Structures are given as structure tokens and as C-alpha cells.
Amino acid sequence: RYTYAPLQQPLKAIGDIERITARVALRSARPRDLSTLRDSLLQLPLLQQQLLGKASTLLDTLGASLQVPDAAVDLLVKSIRQEPSVVLREGGVIADGFDTELDELRSMQTNHGDFLLQFEAAEKVRTGIQNLKVEFNQVHGFYIEMSRTQAENAPAEYRRRQTLKNVERFITAELKVFEDKVLSANERALAREKMLYEQVLDALAPHIGTLKTNAGAVASLDVLCCFAERAEALRYVQPSFTKELGISIEAGRHPVVESITQPFVANDVSLSPYRQLLLITGPNMGGKSTFMRQTTLIVLLAYCGCFVPANAARIGEVDRIFTRIGASDDLAGGRSTFMVEMTETANILHNATDKSLVLLDEIGRGTSTFDGLSLAWAVAKQLLERNKSLTLFATHYFELTRIVDDAKQAANVHLDAVEHGNGIVFLHKVEEGAANQSYGIQVAQLAGIPKSVVQMAKRKLTQLENNQIAQNTHQPDMFLN
Template identity: 45%
Template sequence: MKEPKLTPLIKQYQDIKKQYPDCILFFRLGDFYEMFGEDARISSKILNIALTSRQGYPMCGVPHHASIPYIEKLIRKGLKVAICEQLEDPKKSKGLVKRDVVRVITPGTVIEENILDGKTNNFIGSVYFENEKSCGFVYGDISTGELYLTEEYEDGFNFIMNEISSLSLREIIVNDRGYELLKGKFENVYLRLTDFSELEGKEKLKEILGVENLIGYELEDKNLSLKAFNAFYRYLIETQKREITNIVRINFYRKNDRLYLDDISIKNLEILKNVYDGSKRGTLIDVLDKTKTNMGARLLRKWLLAPLIDVKKIKERQEKVLFFYSNRDILERTRDILDDILDLERIVSKVSFGSANAKDLVSLKRSLKKVKELKQILPEFNINSLDDVYDLLDSSIVENPPASLNEGGIIKEDYDERVKRLNQEVEEAKKWLLNLEERERKRTGIQSLKVGYNSVFGYYIEVTKPNLKLVPSDYIRKQTLVNSERFITPELKEKESIILSANERRNALEYEIFVSIREKVKERVKEILELSNTISEIDVYSTFAFVSLEYNYTKPEVDDGDLIEIIEGRHPVVERNVRFTPNDTLIDRNENQILIITGPNMAGKSVYIKQVALIVIMAQIGSFVPAEKARIGVVDRIFTRIGAGEDISRGLSTFMVEMTEVANILNNATEKSLIIMDEVGRGTSTFDGISIAWACVEYLNKIPLKPRVLFATHFFELTELQELLNGVKNYNVSVREYKGKIIFLHKIVEGATDKSYGIHVASLSGIPKEVLERAKEILRELEEEGRRKVQREKPEQLDFFLKEEVIKEKIKRIDINNITPIEAINILAELKKDIEK
């Protein structure tokens, strides 16, 4: 591109742009944000706006008052938008207006309400990978002021992959190593490569928390997370261009303090999104989320992603739910009040960022008023209703202030004497003006004389043409219209300037007072955020109670034992849509360690095994569960292998995905894990499939960890395992034939399925008798063959028929015409070894 001659404006633009090379610079020019050069080319395409040029520079622009949707589009693409404002009033400044960037908006640092979804957090993360195994990780939401830190030393990469997808991170600050590891792994997750070498994180954290050391927060020697925090904080400062004062809720967590749900399980169990269209319909969160506030909705989501494993804590939550459950009247009133409490966290973040206007503070005040009511009906929740903040706001800010902070009308007169005096001055002058019309009509005798106002001339006196001869000599002509003329008088101008200057002074004063009130509120940010914690918890507890009453859930017994016993359990989502048949479950780490569930298609196998996992999750977040009765021995990980999904993005076939997931389960199961496996081995040929499924069950039964397993399968062969292995139990989902039709009873009963059932079903379908007879014959043969092959005494030799295949293959490969006797003997020896192995 040829260098255009630089005007001072373009020079100013370039100087600023140089400091923000990786951002789209929104350069404020009057009422527009303009983009130039490459920025303009990129943005005009994404935003679908016209590309023009200014002095040879490509240029495009968006109106400043409607810029939000444009900014949103750009950051959705992962771009950063640097907002460059005019820092002085162009009317008052001589020459070039001073400009600078006031904030950089990125996908993870948005605070604009119109862009954010109220019910989900907008987290930004920072990860420092020391190597593939160890890393420090931080994530936070600047629109709600919460921050979480953790470290991982064994499984760093997988852990971070999981966190990124379950937290829906869009933007992550990474070091070189992290960049290498995470690059290309996700679509729509934007990595920001940064230098992590400085270590001031610790000092910064101490300062924010106001503590001498970080021991109380378990962070004293967590150097990896402190490094991640350091880069995180620096990025926030760089983008927000001010101190971040609302991040005061800081938590250190460990992967193992909670029921660890990996992203595969979150997906398979349809906790947040369904597998059909990715929406919330038909998910666990959809059933449970009857919260009244956005804060509550966000908390519920967090709880669902991190159920507890500490029995004491689970019981504490249950107690709170029970309180609302058994006090319906209080429950209803609580929910009514919560309806009127706004998103305190996001109001507070605006207060911290200095972007809250008077309407925001009035919202805060109204919410605090509701909090007072809540406190009255819920004395046991120790609500700090911050009455003094309420009083401050109530005494100072009018009920319906304008959105603009520069036009006055914000501060209550009685709050400040000066405002009152200025208002009086204005009022008096206005009264004088009001009477002026009457007075002048009398004085001049012009009955149609009018006093008016316009923005160009200010106040004037208007006289129609026929009456011009009556105009007195002190009138000064200002403007001539078709039918009339407008005049001013010195006195009129004097009063006008009183009004204007008093108005102006009052507006400035009100602004100043407002800012000082906002500062006072800002000093209380920490307490307001604590209050919002309390409110969100109350919202979630009462929601659990509400849902339990509505859907007939019961409080589960939760303990540290191995037993999961569910009487008349239901699938929380499926039962919302069909008449549901409840089912019992009994699983432990002894006699009932592995449940093999068989049954024809559509019988309800998959629903059943998922229902157990969902009930466990619900119990461990403190909710009641869809069952007559339940006892849950706490689970620390839920593994799922469900459904036939391919992962085209990672280039894995259906079967490869299945096997990778199975491998993950076998390698990482713990003694407190619950494993849900649906049709493992279906993705390949029958014999391979059966062998793999068989070997998995054997392995899970053999290892001393003895994790609890629910295994749904079409392979009836697996039901033989019950007799071979201690701890394996057969169940099937019963169906019944009635008047020539099959009725799905959806009832889980002990024992294996009747194997001839498939052909039985076929016989009902009109298939010729001859074909059916032949099918039965084949079935008998296959069954006998199967029995011969699977040797009961030595079940570990199931790979027998695999071995047979291997040996056959080796013999086939021998090229009889081209083999030396020595080679022949070697092969023979190898084959013999194969057989004896």
C-alpha cells in the first residue's frame, strides 16, 4: 500500500494503533467509531458494512451509540476490540482532540449486559504448563467478580482439556508450552500467548485479599497457580485499563475435592446440553433450573459441574433444602421475593468499573429492599442486608433517574443543600419566565404574544406580523419568520443565563455527588458480593425444594459407604415426557459390583443406567432425587461410555472413539468410581465386540479397586459371566407379549434375557415361517458353538477365538514355495508357543 500523506489525525491514529497491533481499533470520530487500513478490511467483511476510504486509507465505521452489536460480532470471532475515545470535548479543545484507548474488549472480558448471557458465567482462563503433566490454572469472571485457582501435577493436559470444555472457556492466556499443547484442539477457544515469567502474582493476591500471607487460602506455595494468576491479572489490567476491584471472591480448588465429571460424561448424561441439537431442552439443568435469579442460575450450573464428595457438606445442603421443603409457605414467599432481586454481581461489577449509572444504583437499592424482606422471613440464613447502603441510596438518588449522568435529575434535593439552592434558583427564574408572557401581554396590549424557547436563540418573545407596530422599543429583533418575528430583551437574557448557568452548575454538581455515592458503594463491593453469594444459595436451595415438591423427589441418605441403593428410581428428564416405570437399583463393591443389563431394543436399558448416574449427581449436589427412597455411597468420579459418536475433528472413527473412552475408564477408575457402559464393543464385528466387552468386565471385576459398574449390552453371551465371576449380576428389562403385540414394561428384573426373544419378535412381524424355522436352527448352532468356545473353567482364556484367528492368519501368510527349512521350524515353534500361551 502506498504511504498516504499523513494528516495529523491519521498520524494520531497510527501512533495509537501501534500500541494495539493485535486489536481492531475503534477510533472515535464524533458520533462514529472508525476503523482504518487492515482493521477496516477485516471488520467490514465480518460486520457486513461498507468499506470506504479516507485519504487513500481504507475506512469503515459504526455509530457509537449502537456499537455493541458490532463489537459483539467481532469478539465472537475471537478478535479484540480496542475502544479509543475522545478524551476532551471537541467543542472546547483547540486543534486535534486528545484520544486514547480506554478499554480493550475481548471474548473473555466482556461486561456489557447486552452481550452476556445472564444465566451463565463468562469465564476467562489462564494456564501455565510446566510440562504436559503439571500446570497451574486460574479462571474467573470479571462480570461477577469470582476467581478460582488450582494446580495439577499428574494429568495436567487432560484436566485442562476438561476444564476448558466444561467451563465453556472462550479465551485462555497460555505460556509457550500451553500454546503448543492446546493449539488446534478446540474451535472457538482463543489462546493468548503471553510471557509468564514474572512472579508478582503472590503480592497482588495478598493485596487483593488484604492478608499477610496466603496460607488461609491454601495458596502460599502454589507457584504454578500463582504464575497463572499473575499473567491472568496482568491481562485484565492491560485490557480493562484500570484496577480490577471486584475480584474479591477467590477460591483454591482441587480436582479431587469434588465428584469429577469429565466432559464426555457431561455430554453423555446430557447435563447441560442435549445431544440432538445442543440446546438445553431435555437436559438435567433444564429440569432443575427453576431458579428465580441469574445469580442462582449460575450457581446451580457450577454445582452441577462440581458435585460434592464430602458427606458433611452434602448433608448441610440437604438440611437447607429440607427447610424450604417442609415450610411451603416460606418457600413461596422466598421465591416471590427472589423474583424482584436483580443480578447484584453484575451491578457490582459495573460499580467497580465505574460504569454504573443512576438506574443501576436504583436497581441495587430496590434489590436491597427486597433483601430486607427476605431477611425477615429467613432469620436463620444470617443475611447481611446492608441497610446503610440501602439508606444511602434511598436518601440520595431519585426513584426514576435518567440514563445519562450529565443532565441532572439524579439527586434528591433533600440530600444536598447545594442542589436544593440551585433548583430554587432555576425554579424562580422559570416562574419569572412563566409570568413574563402575561406581564408582556398586558404591557404591550398584544394578546397573541408568546414566550418560547429554542436551542439556537434560547428564550424569545414572539409577535405576529399584524401586531408588530405595538412592539416596545426595548425589544431586540432576533429572527423573522413568515407570519411573525421573534425578539429578546436584556432582562429576558439575564434570566435565561441564570437558568442556564444554574442548570449547568446543578448538573455538574449532581454528577459529582453521584460519583461520590458510587465510590461509597464501591467500598462495599466485597460485602455486596458476599450477600449475592447468600442470595444465590438461597435461590438454589429453595429451587431444589420447589422442584422436589413439584416432581415428587425424596431426600436421599448419603454416606461414605459403597452401597448405592435406589428404590423406585426414575430418570429425571425422561419422566417429564412419558409415563415412567420406576426401577430399583442395588450396586456395591461386593456381590453386586457389576450389573449386566440386557434386553431388546427400546426396552429401556440406556435410560436405566443413565438414571442411576443422574440420581447420584443430584444427590451429591444436595438436591433431592426422583425415587421412593435412595441411599447413595458417595462417588468420586463418574465415567461413561455411551453412544456411537465419531470425532471427525480429531480424526477418530466411531470405533476408535469408543476404544479411547474405554481405555480412559480402565486406566483411571478409582474405588469410588461409578462406571456406566452402554453397548461397549458394538462398533466392531460381533466376535471382536464380545471379546472386548467380556475382557472389560473381567478386568473391572478383577482389579482390587472394584469400581461400581452398570453395563448395558446386546451381547447375551456376557450374561454367562454371572456364573463365572463373583460380583457380576444379571438384570434384564422385561417385555411382554399381549394379543400379538409386544409391550415394553420397562421393568428391570433379575436374570438374563430370554435369548430366543429376537426371533420371537420377528415371528410377530410376518416373516415367512420357513425363514423363522431356519433362524432358530442357526441360533441353536451358534449357541452351542459359543458354549464350546467360552471355557467356563478358564474364563481368562476368552481370547481363544482371537488366538485361533491369529494362528490361521500366520499359517495363511506362509509362502510354501519360498521358505527355508530353518524358517519353517521357527514358524512351527512360534505357532506351538502361541497355542501354549
């Protein structure tokens, strides 16, 4: 048993190395990508340290895959600011001290105060105008300002820049030269940063392979920590694997539904070469689809290396999982709902093996009753006799439940429900044997169908059931008065 908590802290500080590496390779990485890559790579030694001494081949392998590219880390630490700008064109990306020329340009932008104080003091002495000031604004740049009265005594080399109500503003050749240097320093600094940034990307290119390896190892550790944390928090158990064909789950739960539906009713499932196909009947909303899906998810989680939501699980070899669940058309492909259903079913029948897990939900519902029933019966027989796949087969065709009379490898199970007054209570418990009705009208009533419609439906149901008994060889006429 290994503790995952020490790994979580360094993992939280690691960004998406794989995505950033791809951007570096494509030369589209942004400044924040490089700072995230730097901070992520600095966490790798901590991960390596936590993986030392673990008696696990997998963890040893992942630890060995964490190869810190020291040259790349050193470059990123020295070249990229701790919190760089979002985009390169804004500047503020390359770290101070990395490039002397860039440092000088930046200094020229920010440290011109001393020059201006000295220039102002010298001009006061030279002109004898003690109230002149040297200032700056974004519109006119640097200028010498004095009152309009004092402006009459301004030296001849002072060139008027702006006239206001009470003051005059001037510029000199010396101040203009300094202004040009300061204002161009920003453009030159941005150009210098862009060049240096491109050089950093060039220097990272040889490390892309190592970065990809690290990304894969970190992703695997992240998944394993997530598995461990969820298993502990949600009371998952370690599944066991067997070479024998079959699936046995005790008190299985749906990993998503149980988090939003409390209390969740757990159910057992047993599939084997001797109990190959389960015909699942029961009311709408009774939990048939949830039962099927949770079985598949438990198998899938187990094969991913995760503990599973159950009290116990024993799983044999499963080569593929096939599903035919839900109802939707394919307008772009010109296929109706029934055509989509049949296409997916055909794929299952052509490709499922005795090691496959197959889920089929209400096959044949998209066409007439007898056509649908015939197709569902034939599909079930094919899966039993030829594919021999482990199959969960949900249906509202109660006639299908008679398959178990001829096929010892098939079994009936149903989802329980009880009528309470004019309503219905779903128990969501899987029991052996077939259900005797679907409670469709009761479910429609729960959904808010008008009472008058519900009453008409009940009368029609009674009439149809009587006709079915009287004329057992004919399809019921849904439009009899």
C-alpha cells in the same frame, strides 16, 4: 421439618447480588443494578428474622452470614431514585434531595414558567402590545411572538428571530440570557449526576466483601428453598447415607422424564461390592439410558443435599461419577466418534476407584462387531477386577451377558418389551436376567423406515442368524446375497 414458604417472598424480591457486586467492583454497574442492589439488601433483615429459632446448624450459619451493610443501604436509599433511568446518560438517576446543586439545576429546567409569565406581563406593559406571547420550541428556543402588524411597533432592542406568514418572532438580551441558563442546565445536570454516580460507586467499594458474603448466603438459601419446594411438590424422599459401599434405590424415577412422560415406570437398583456391575440389555427405546441416568441423578441430588425422586434411597460413599454415554465426534480436535468414545473410556479406566459410580452405554459400537465386542468385554472385566467400581453397563452385545458365569460380582438385568402384532410395546421395567433380542428392526419400523426396507432387513437378519449358527467362528458377512 422446616417450612420454606416464609423465605420465598423475600427471596423473590432479591436480585442477582453476586453479579451486581462484580459490576460494582469493575465500575460497570448500571443505575438499575444499584436500585436492584438497594431493594435486595432491604430484604435481608426479613430473611434473618425468618431464620431465627430454627434448630438447624446450617440455617444458623446462613443467618449469621447475612450481614446488612447499613452504610451502603443508607447511601443507596438516599442517592438512587426508586425507578432510575436505564442508562446514566439519560439522567434521572440520582434521587431528589441528595445533592443541592443538582436540585437547583433540575429546578431551572422544569420550573421556569413563573419567570416567563412575569416577563411576558412586564413586556406587555412596557411595549403596550397586549397580544404578544412568550413561547418556546425545540428548534428556536424561547421567543416573543406578535402579529406582523404589531411587529411594526416592536422596540428597537427586539431582535428578529423568525418570520412567518402572519407572525414575527423576536428575542431580547434578557430572554437570551435566561434561555442559555435553561438550556445549559440540562448538560450541567447530566455532568453533575455522572460525578455523583461515580462517588456512589467509590463509596460502595469498601462493602464488596460483605456483599459477596451476602450473595453466597442468599444463593444457598435460594437453593435450599428450591429443593424443599420441589421435594414437597414431586413427592421426593430423604435419602440415607451409609459408610458402606453401595447404592440401593427403591422405585427410583428420572426427575425430568417423569415430568413429561406419564405414567412413569419407577425402577429399583441395587449395587454393592457383591453386586458390583449390572449388565443392562434390552431393546432400543426400552429405557436403558434413562435407567442409568436416573440412578446417577439420584446420587448427585442426594450429595447436593436434595431429597430424591424415589420411595427410598440408601447411598454409600461416592468419590466421583464417570459417564460414557452418547455418540458424537470432535471435528475441531480431529477425533472420530469411536476415538472420542475410547478416550473417555480410557479416562474412566485410569481414574475410577472402588468408590466411583461408572456409567457405560454401548461401548464398542463405533467399530466392527468383533472388535467392539472384544473391547466391551475387556473394559467390563477391568472394571470388575481392578477398578472394582459400581458400574451400570448397557450393551447390545448379548455375548457379554456370559460374564456373570465367571464373575460373581456381576449381574444381568434387562428392560422388558413385548411384541404385539407387527409392533412392539415397551414396558420400561427393569427385570433380573438378560434380554434375548434388541428389537432393532421393530424400532426402525416405528421410526418410519419404509416397509420395503424393513422387510429386506428381516430377511437379512434371518440369513445372518443362520450363518452365525453355521459358522460360529467367522464374523457375519453383512453383504451376502
